[in-house]
Amino acid sequence: SQKIEQNSEALNIQEGKTATLTCNYTNYSPAYLQWYRQDPGRGPVFLLLIRENEKEKRKERLKVTFDTTLKQSLFHITASQPADSATYLCALDSNYQLIWGAGTKLIIKP
Amino acid sequence: GAGVSQSPSNKVTEKGKDVELRCDPISGHTALYWYRQSLGQGLEFLIYFQGNSAPDKSGLPSDRFSAERTGGSVSTLTIQRTQQEDSAVYLCASSLNIAGTDTQYFGPGTRLTVL
Numbered sequence: 001s002q003k004i005e006q007n008s009e010a011l012n013i014q015e016g017k018t019a020t021l022t023c024n025y026t027n028y029s030p031a032y033l034q035w036y037r038q039d040p041g042r043g044p045v046f047l048l049l050i051r052e053n054e055k056e057k058r059k060e061r062l063k064v065t066f067d068t069t070l071k072q073s074l075f076h077i078t079a080s081q082p083a084d085s086a087t088y089l090c091a092l093d094s095n096y097q098l099i100w101g102a103g104t105k106l107i108i109k110p
Numbered sequence: 111g112a113g114v115s116q117s118p119s120n121k122v123t124e125k126g127k128d129v130e131l132r133c134d135p136i137s138g139h140t141a142l143y144w145y146r147q148s149l150g151q152g153l154e155f156l157i158y159f160q161g162n163s164a165p166d167k168s169g170l171p172s173d174r175f176s177a178e179r180t181g182g183s184v185s186t187l188t189i190q191r192t193q194q195e196d197s198a199v200y201l202c203a204s205s206l207n208i209a210g211t212d213t214q215y216f217g218p219g220t221r222l223t224v225l
Contacts, residue, residue, distance in 0.1 A: 043114070097158070
């Protein structure tokens with residue numbers, strides 16, 4: 001069956017360092033992959049979308065890579081700030097739906 | 111402009127009671143999704159609506175769950191005879207169209223607690 005895995009344990013990063021989050025998938029050939037941010041008590045908010053034919057996508061301090069051979073996407077936040085602390089979700093398209101990972105909680109320590 | 115809104119923000123009910131959750135999508139968005147999120151879990155797809163097409167109900171966990179979308183806008187998710195395992199945050203999202211590329215815009219969710 002289709003499966004998406006994100007690090008279930010919280011990731012603690014020192015302010016100013018680069019945070020890297022992983023999204024792995026199996027039994028899937030998505031055409032697109034999206035990353036969302038979710039704060040406590042709020043709905044997810046869209047950050048970036050990357051297509052299968054794109055290796056890398058950047059937006060300000062954010063960078064996403066998509067390796068269809070490894071079936072993996074990496075999400076990087078450079079020069080991390082305490083305000084970046086949140087849960088980050090990856091989602092892959094499956095026909096008309098998005099299939100969601102459980103998310104990784106990121107904690108940026110000042 | 112206004113985002114997706116949901117009401118109520120919190121709902122506490124007794125086991126066996128029916129509940130109705132409401133979602134107001136972004137104006138002009140043709141696609142509307144309902145998800146359920148349990149603590150520490152990913153989003154569980156429940157149902158989606160696209161324009162005037164028949165909704166895809168494949169994610170509904172049981173026949174106690176139903177949803178409708180009136181006039182292609184507001185949607186109501188109804189849970190009949192609630193059970194404790196129904197306790198979760200129910201999220202609604204809308205997008206301009208249904209496609210893997212379309213960004214989904216989420217409401218703040220309704221936290222449902224079944225005692």
